[in-house]
Amino acid sequence: MGKLTNLISGLAGAVVLNILHESLKNKDSGMPRIDRMGEEALQKSLGYLGTGIEDQHNLYLATLAGDIAGNAVYYSLIGGRNSLIWPKAITLGLAAGIGAVTLPKPMGLDPKPIARNEKATALTIAYYLTGALATAAVLKLFNKHL
Known part of the structure; x- marks a missing residue:
């Protein structure tokens, strides 16, 4: 599978x-x-660059775009050898979810929006795992039809 398929x-x-x-x-x-x-x-x-986004709607849109782009690149790492797609998806999905709930505090961010209770923590991990599994499913479809 090629880089474009992975992306x-x-x-x-x-x-x-x-x-x-x-x-x-x-x-x-x-x-x-x-x-x-x-x-x-x-x-x-x-x-850190001496600027910011004042308008809340523009901040939301910029964040959403950055989130989609960053996660697309991250999830593209799941591609590669066909036999490893599912194990890589599970590993990278769990790593992203666990990282999302454990890294904010050491990075100087407020962890409460995603880790304020057990439900939020578990769902955050599940969301990232679901995205990784969806990536694997699409990769398998590409592999089947290419």
Whole structure:
């Protein structure tokens, strides 16, 4: 499988992750808010450059675009040898989810939007795993038809 196939598959997984999060984030107050974590990270990064995004809607859109692009590239790493796609998807999906809930605090970010309770923590990990599994499924479809 080529790099373009891997990237397209990674994009599919990133879109699944974001649709899942966006669809459920307002279901109740215990849901993970990955968007808020991303907004804080983006504003903090831009702050180091002496700038920021004032408009909340533009901040949301920039964060969403960055999240999809970053996750697409990350999930594209699942591609490669066909026999390893599922183990790589599970490993990378769990690594992304666990990293999402454990790394914010050491990075100077507020972990509460995604790890404020057991439900949010578990769902955050599940979302990232689901995106990785979606990537693997698309890779398998490409492999079947190429």
